[in-house]
Amino acid sequence: MNQFIFALKTLGLFTVTAIAEIAGCYLPYLWLRKGGSVFLLLPAALSLMIFVYLLTLHPAASGRVYAAYGGIYVSVAVLWLWQVDGIMPDRWDMIGSLISLTGMAVILLAPRAS
Template identity: 55%
Template sequence: MLKTTLLFMATAVAEILGCYLPGLWLKKQGGVLLLFPATASLVVFVYLLTLHPAVSGRVYAAYGGVYILTALLWLRFIDGVKLSPQDWLGAAVIFAGVMIMLSGWSKAG
């Protein structure tokens, strides 16, 4: 489960970074050269999706939960936005749901 969770988090970071850098460029907070690492990040994101261990529907459902947690962590530590207790509680509930889903993968067909 830890390996899968870390893979999900790496995938989410690649996806967020691939969208974040063009956003900086569009807001004129960075040059057009940001599009090169953004493109590379999205290529890594797509590659990482191919490494996920289960049928795509389950993978995307569980990945969605990890993406939400990762996006909130990005918001807090990269964008510097203070998260509310409700944000943290929601992230914990979502992550618990992801863990429940992952624990059932070996039993599901």
């Protein structure tokens, strides 16, 4: 049960971290490519600062943790595509997200020697 609770907390932290990272990169994109206001850079910078702070809360700063985070990042990016960009993910987006989440679960939940 402890591993399940750890996994849920980690999943939530990864999701919030991914949102902060994507928002921090998306807002400058709107400014540079879509003619948005230069003032979009202020919330972008704040979002990236939050992202960096959230990285310090992850269970460990290791390749394994960041690899697991990558699975969540891919899925959140596909949801962002749908919810923010208004582009409905196709089956390949969904399959790719499921593969990423499966890989994340294997990395995060694999039994390891303490």
